[in-house]
Amino acid sequence: MTRHLLTIDALSRDELLEVLDLATAPLDATLYEDEPVALVFEHPSLRTRAAATVAVHQLGGWPVEFTGEEIGLDARESAEDVARTLAETFAVAALRVRRHAVLERIRAATEGRLALVNLLSDAAHPTQGVADVLTIAEAHAGGDVRALAGLRVGYVGDATNVTRSLAVALARLGARVVVAAPPGYQLGPGGPEDPLALGDALSLVSDPREAARGADVLYTDTWVSMGEEAETRRRRADLAAYRVDEALVELASERCVVLHCLPAHRGEEVTDAVLDGERSRVWRQVFHRRTAMLGVLAWLKGGV
Known part of the structure; x- marks a missing residue:
């Protein structure tokens, strides 16, 4: 087959x-x-x-x-x-x-x-989702993808195709995902990868601090994806409160790592200090x- x-x-x-x-x-x-x-x-x-x-x-x-x-x-x-x-x-x-x-x-x-x-x-x-799980397991479980149960992952910003695959993959492995996004940018039902079928493994919130608080992983993605360039000004305004900066990272757990699937628009969805900081694992994601x-x-x- x-x-x-x-x-x-x-x-x-x-x-x-x-x-x-x-x-x-x-x-x-x-x-x-x-x-x-x-x-x-x-x-x-x-x-x-x-x-x-x-x-x-x-x-x-x-x-x-x-x-x-x-x-x-x-x-x-x-x-x-x-x-x-x-x-x-x-x-x-x-x-x-x-x-x-x-x-x-x-x-x-x-x-x-x-x-x-x-x-x-x-x-x-999906291939990004596989890479993300490998990166998270490396950071928190010595590479053991079977040891992610109970992990808390916060996603902040525009909930995209990347968010869907990430949430489904982590839910399969027992982790909990909290997605913070404003109205119009949050995950919705239906489609070939329906996140709302995940039940208690997924929480949808509007406050980015709620996703960050106690998180073992903080994840973000570009605010303007391919094909959305005409909406750049509106998207920047709508998502301005969802920037992953040092203050937001401070709400996470002491062992929190920061992920971004790239390309990053520095100063928009994530600051230089976070992307280049000691908690960042974005280059391991690339690997x-x-x-x-x-x-x-x-x-x-x-x-x-």
């Missing part, structure tokens, strides 16, 4: 643990030996592209990269025709797309002939973007 990673929500707890275990397992440099892997980017990418490209190489494969302009999903040709074309040459495709529905259409069109990885969609960012991709790619093959 062909495996896909389109959302964390689609994984059982055991499957998520398998991905996480494979991420830190010894490399099998022959797992993708001489196998091409398609990497498609409708959006700009630095960390995801670097992580995916290097991970494919490390497993013995060779990445073939396409931009959105080159492929033209639903512009130059339909997503279904792109999917069927890719399936004639590749067994695995990893895609960063504007609309999550495109991934579902590609999966349906290829009928199990093409394993798919979501490198970011408007609904979810684990690659280990996360190694785990995902190995999992698609059924493990090692």
